[in-house]
Ligand SMILES: [Zn+2]
């Protein structure tokens with residue numbers, strides 16, 4: 001079943017407007033438009049989704065450009081959307097680019113261009129027609145498609161039960177997608193997102209109804225779903241224009257808890273609990289099994305015994321890694337501090353970059369001292385809240401730090417970071433980091449493995465050795481909350497804690513909004529079984545040091 005995606009948004013509803021801008025961004029990307037434009041639309045969508053006021057009203061009163069990231073171009077599109085209920089260029093791109101076809105193609109592993117070429121050669125215009133052509137061997141007639149590709153596509157199409165995207169989605173994107181769909185069908189987000197995985201493959205929503213048809217229909221008509229790849233009984237799998245499959249399970253109300261447990265845990269975790277009893281909610285399922293309810297983050301590997309009392313977002317008393325306009329941040333020291341106060345924190349550490357970071361401006365010894373004066377002034381203004389003088393100091397290739405010891409000695413909090421030269425062999429990299437951790441002024445090792453999800457692998461670093469040295473020197477390891485870092489990741493957090501090394505949950509915020517990534521860091525730490533006592537920034541300021 002395929003439908004066109006001309007579902008009109010409720011333009012008085014911020015998420016509805018944001019969804020249209022997101023769709024526009026995706027299609028601009030497909031049309032090979034200027035990538036900067038697509039990104040600008042995505043950012044605008046994010047801003048609108050989070051806006052505390054009705055954006056349609058701002059548009060009507062000519063005040064929408066007061067929102068960050070909304071310039072004249074985007075304002076014009078928004079006015080068109082609010083006044084006419086549609087964006088003409090978006091509708092045109094949708095017709096031209098056949099998102100259902102593209103979404104299915106991407107899901108099967110075809111690039112956009114290739115999918116469009118194949119569709120043209122076969123003269124097919126919809127996802128259903130493409131499926132039909134692949135299933136009936138029509139691809140043999142397409143120039144450039146060999147028997148191997150054809151076999152792969154047929155196999156991908158026949159892959160049933162557990163559809164997966166070509167690669168895992170970054171947590172923020174996956175959460176936005178799954179929670180958006182869950183809200184639209186009155187369901188619960190399940191799958192990898194509910195376990196706060198770093199790269200999300202199983203995207204699933206579970207809802208409850210005796211008759212599944214109305215919800216399945218609502219699901220397949222959502223603007224996010226461009227084609228349906230499976231539908232049977234109480235389950236459907238739709239695919240987004242990016243080729244990401246999302247599963248909807250409509251459970252009978254008296255079995256909702258059972259379905260939610262099945263759709264949340266890893267296959268190994270769920271298998272160890274089977275056969276699952278039927279129950280209307282999760283607590284009843286665990287009760288019937290004679291177990292305590294298990295936080296979703298721990299539902300990876302089967303385990304015996306009680307889950308510990310994990311770290312909670314409210315346990316966090318401050319953020320120890322934030323940037324300002326002194327380096328590559330967007331807000332001033334005072335703005336960051338006020339935002340931290342609003343979040344209920346007691347302290348924040350300002351950790352701007354040092355010169356060796358290269359791509360952005362870094363602070364010299366002189367700068368650090370001048371920033372210290374600004375921080376002192378902020379502290380006078382904001383007491384008893386405390387702005388800590390910190391730094392994100394580069395670890396040079398030989399393990400020395402990028403600022404002299406006497407400057408580091410003045411600071412309250414020193415993050416040490418590897419930025420350049422990340423391809424070093426394991427022994428050299430480990431020595432480099434070890435050397436830096438021996439510096440008595442270092443408080444914490446930032447984003448220890450240096451990975452960027454889907455873009456850069458982990459550095460060749462002997463983490464076991466790093467844990468030993470950190471323990472000896474009283475240094476904490478960071479759980480960096482940037483969505484494409486989440487570094488340390490859950491498994492490594494668990495290893496660090498087992499070795500006796502404390503962690504810090506930080507955001508590495510480069511803006512006021514960036515402070516919101518604390519939840520990503522906290523839930524990543526929970527995946528590593530962290531309790532409040534394991535986390536340095538659950539402590540009061542007086543107890544921060546060692
Ligand atoms: Zn960094």
Ligand SMILES: [Zn+2]
Nearest residue numbers: 321323392508
């Ligand atoms: Zn940073």
